[in-house]
Amino acid sequence: MSEKxxxxxxxxxxxxxxxxxxMDFVIFxxxxxxxxxxxxxxRNTNLFALPGGFVRENENMNDxxxxxxxxxxxxxxxxxxxxxxxxxxxxxDQAPLRTIMQAKGxxxxxxxxxxxxxxxxxxxxxxxxxxxxPTPDPLSDNCIWYTLENLPELMLDHKAIxxxxxxxxxxxxxxxxxxxxxxxxxxxxxxxxxxELQKLYETILGQQLRRSSFQRKMLxxxxxxxxxxxYSGGAHKAPYLYQFIMDK
Amino acid sequence: MSEKxxxxxxxxxxxxxxxxxxMDFVIFxxxxxxxxxxxxxxRNTNLFALPGGFVRENENMNDxxxxxxxxxxxxxxxxxxxxxxxxxxxxxDQAPLRTIMQAKGxxxxxxxxxxxxxxxxxxxxxxxxxxxxPTPDPLSDNCIWYTLENLPELMLDHKAIxxxxxxxxxxxxxxxxxxxxxxxxxxxxxxxxxxELQKLYETILGQQLRRSSFQRKMLxxxxxxxxxxxYSGGAHKAPYLYQFIMDK
DNA sequence: CCATATTGTCTCATTATGGAACAATAATAG
DNA sequence: CTATTATTGTTCCATAATGAGACAATATGG
Numbered sequence: 001m002s003e004k005x006x007x008x009x010x011x012x013x014x015x016x017x018x019x020x021x022x023m024d025f026v027i028f029x030x031x032x033x034x035x036x037x038x039x040x041x042x043r044n045t046n047l048f049a050l051p052g053g054f055v056r057e058n059e060n061m062n063d064x065x066x067x068x069x070x071x072x073x074x075x076x077x078x079x080x081x082x083x084x085x086x087x088x089x090x091x092x093d094q095a096p097l098r099t100i101m102q103a104k105g106x107x108x109x110x111x112x113x114x115x116x117x118x119x120x121x122x123x124x125x126x127x128x129x130x131x132x133x134p135t136p137d138p139l140s141d142n143c144i145w146y147t148l149e150n151l152p153e154l155m156l157d158h159k160a161i162x163x164x165x166x167x168x169x170x171x172x173x174x175x176x177x178x179x180x181x182x183x184x185x186x187x188x189x190x191x192x193x194x195x196e197l198q199k200l201y202e203t204i205l206g207q208q209l210r211r212s213s214f215q216r217k218m219l220x221x222x223x224x225x226x227x228x229x230x231y232s233g234g235a236h237k238a239p240y241l242y243q244f245i246m247d248k
Numbered sequence: 249m250s251e252k253x254x255x256x257x258x259x260x261x262x263x264x265x266x267x268x269x270x271m272d273f274v275i276f277x278x279x280x281x282x283x284x285x286x287x288x289x290x291r292n293t294n295l296f297a298l299p300g301g302f303v304r305e306n307e308n309m310n311d312x313x314x315x316x317x318x319x320x321x322x323x324x325x326x327x328x329x330x331x332x333x334x335x336x337x338x339x340x341d342q343a344p345l346r347t348i349m350q351a352k353g354x355x356x357x358x359x360x361x362x363x364x365x366x367x368x369x370x371x372x373x374x375x376x377x378x379x380x381x382p383t384p385d386p387l388s389d390n391c392i393w394y395t396l397e398n399l400p401e402l403m404l405d406h407k408a409i410x411x412x413x414x415x416x417x418x419x420x421x422x423x424x425x426x427x428x429x430x431x432x433x434x435x436x437x438x439x440x441x442x443x444e445l446q447k448l449y450e451t452i453l454g455q456q457l458r459r460s461s462f463q464r465k466m467l468x469x470x471x472x473x474x475x476x477x478x479y480s481g482g483a484h485k486a487p488y489l490y491q492f493i494m495d496k
Numbered sequence: 497c498c499a500t501a502t503t504g505t506c507t508c509a510t511t512a513t514g515g516a517a518c519a520a521t522a523a524t525a526g
Numbered sequence: 527c528t529a530t531t532a533t534t535g536t537t538c539c540a541t542a543a544t545g546a547g548a549c550a551a552t553a554t555g556g
Binding site for chain 2: 499500
C-alpha cells in the first residue's frame with residue numbers, strides 16, 4: 001500500500017503518478033462557531049494554496065484523495081465529496097510553482113512535471129477542527145486555518161475552487177438532510193444539544209435559522225435519538241442531549 | 249481554432265492531447281415522451297459505449313466538451329453540465345478497446361495511448377432529439393438512441409456513468425427551476441403548451457406530477473410568458489401557448 | 497348538434513413554515 | 527435561601543405551500 005515513491009520535487013518526470021492530474025482539497029473545519037478552511041503557506045513567497053495531491057498509477061482516484069487527506073490532517077474517517085474538476089488553460093501558469101520551488105532551493109527545468117499543465121479534481125471535506133493534526137506537504141512550510149472572510153490571495157484558481165466548494169456544500173446540505181450519512185456527526189461531540197446542531201447549520205449556511213422550526217424539522221426526520229438532560233451548562237434550563245441514530 | 253491533429257487511432261503517442269484524461273458524455277434526448285441517451289456501437293464487437301473525447305493541449309476542458317459534443321451531435325447551443333469524474337483503477341481494462349481497434353484492422357501495441365489508464369470527466373447534455381444529427385466517432389460505426397430501460401451492455405463503467413448522470417440531472421431539476429437558464433428551452437418548441445412542459449418534467453423525473461399543482465407552480469415562477477391560444481390540437485379545449493421569458 | 501377529451505381555474509383539506517409566546521429550570525447574584 | 531436571568535422545550539396561530547378533486551369552457555370528431 002505505502003510503496004516508496006521519490007519525493008515529488010526530486011521526481012522531475014513524476015514517475016509513479018498519473019500525469020497532468022492533480023487533486024485540490026477544500027478542507028472545512030468547524031471551530032468556535034466559525035467555518036474555516038485549511039491553507040498551505042509557502043514561506044518567503046507570500047503564496048498560499050489549497051492542499052493538493054496526486055494520484056498514483058495503481059490507486060483509485062478517490063482512494064488517493066483519502067490518502068492525501070489523511071497525510072494532511074492525520075484523520076482517516078472523513079466526510080469527503082468530489083465536487084468539480086477544473087480544467088481551464090488559465091490554470092497553466094508556471095510562475096507560482098517555480099517561485100515556490102526556487103524558494104526551496106530547487107531549480108526545475110521548464111518541463112519538470114510539476115510545471116506542466118494540470119487538470120485538478122476538487123474535493124471538499126468536513127473535519128473536526130479539534131481532532132485534526134495539520135501537516136504541511138513537502139513543498140510548503142505551514143498549515144493555517146483561515147475563515148472564509150479573511151482568505152489571503154491564493155495561487156492560480158484556488159480561490160474559485162474554494163468558492164465553488166462552499167456553494168456545493170451549501171446546496172448539498174438540504175439533500176443530505178434526509179440521508180443517514182449524517183455528515184454532521186464527525187463535526188460534533190458524540191452527544192450534542194439542539195443548539196449546537198443549529199449553530200453548525202448556521203455556520204455552514206452563513207445565515208440564521210429559526211429555533212422552533214429547526215427543532216421541529218430535525219425531530220421530524222427521525223435521525224436523532226434523545227438522551228438524558230445535560231447536567232452542566234449556563235445559567236438556564238438544561239438542554240437535552242442528542243445523538244445520531246446509526247441504524248442499519 | 250481547428251488545427252489538424254492526427255486521427256486518434258493513428259496517433260499511438262496521443263500527440264496534442266492531454267494524457268490520461270478522457271471525457272464521457274451522457275447525451276439525453278427527449279423524444280415522443282421518452283428520455284433516451286445516445287450510444288455508440290462498434291460493429292462486429294457487440295460493444296456499446298458512451299460518446300467520449302479528449303482534451304487538446306491548448307484547449308479549456310469545458311471547451312473541449314462543447315467541441316466534442318458538437319462533433320457528435322451537430323449542435324452548438326447545448327445545455328451541458330459536468331457532473332462527476334471517474335478515476336477507479338477498474339476502469340483500466342485494455343480488452344474492450346483492443347477488440348474495437350482490432351475490428352477496425354488496427355493492431356495497437358500495449359502502450360498505445362488509448363490503451364493506457366484514463367480518468368474520465370463525465371458530462372451530461374440535454375438536446376433536442378429532432379435537431380440532432382448524430383455522427384459516429386472515428387472508431388465507431390453507429391450512433392443509436394436508447395431508452396434508459398433498454399440499455400445494452402456497456403463498456404467499462406459506462407453504465408454507472410449513465411446512472412450517475414441521471415441521478416444528477418434529477419436532483420438538479422429543482423434547483424435549476426428558479427434559475428433563468430431555462431434548461432428546458434432547447435428541448436421544446438419556441439412556443440409550447442403547459443402539458444408539453446409537464447410531460448418533459450415527468451419524463452425526466454420518471455414520475456407523474458399533479459396537473460393543477462404543476463401549473464400553479466410554473467406560473468408562480470414568472471419564467472413563462474403566455475401567448476395566444478393554440479389553434480390546432482385535439483378534440484378538446486385549446487391550450488395556451490407559452491414561451492420562456494428571456495430577460496437578463 | 498352532440499359526445500368527448502383536455503384545459504384553465506377554483507375550492508377545500510392537508511401539510512409545512514414563520515414568528516411569537518410561555519412555562520420550565522439551571523446557574524448566578526444577592 | 528430567594529430572586530434574577532438566560533436559554534430551552536413546547537405550544538399556538540397566521541401564513542404559505544401542496545395534494546386532490548370539482549367544474550365549466552371549448553375545439554374537434556362523429
